[in-house]
Amino acid sequence: MAFVVTSPCDGCKYTDCVTVCPCDCFREGDTMLYIDPELCIDCGACEPECPVDAIYYEDSVPKEWHEYIQINEEMAAKLPVIVERKSPLAE
Template identity: 60%
Template structure:
């Protein structure tokens, strides 16, 4: 499973959502989340993220491990996102 981590917070680039073949990205107010049961680990999104915020859970830096649970919880509450939108900030 892939996870969106801290670097996405406050910028919310959506380059990743347009390449996702299973539409597993969900949009929160400050960042995007990946639904853990919908992600097929194709890794198409990883090189598309300009802030390098997407990691396979096995490669997630230790200080961001809590994002596994955050992605699971928040993806259940948010709307799916499939189209590119303006980011919150230019990083």
């Protein structure tokens, strides 16, 4: 199991979560972030840092966003690691 970034991140891409991740499991896409489920240690440090409530433990992802479990896995395999805070896309 792992934490998952879901729909509310898409279009804003706040990066507060990446600075608290102890295992550098966040990946940066053009419009949102993703979590590599192979590296996530389920610590939960990222979840309260997200200002748009986009991060959920895999078992708690709302039904309407279940596809993001697979999306995170697929995108994390292709995208670069992000470990530093950047300006969000939307304020």
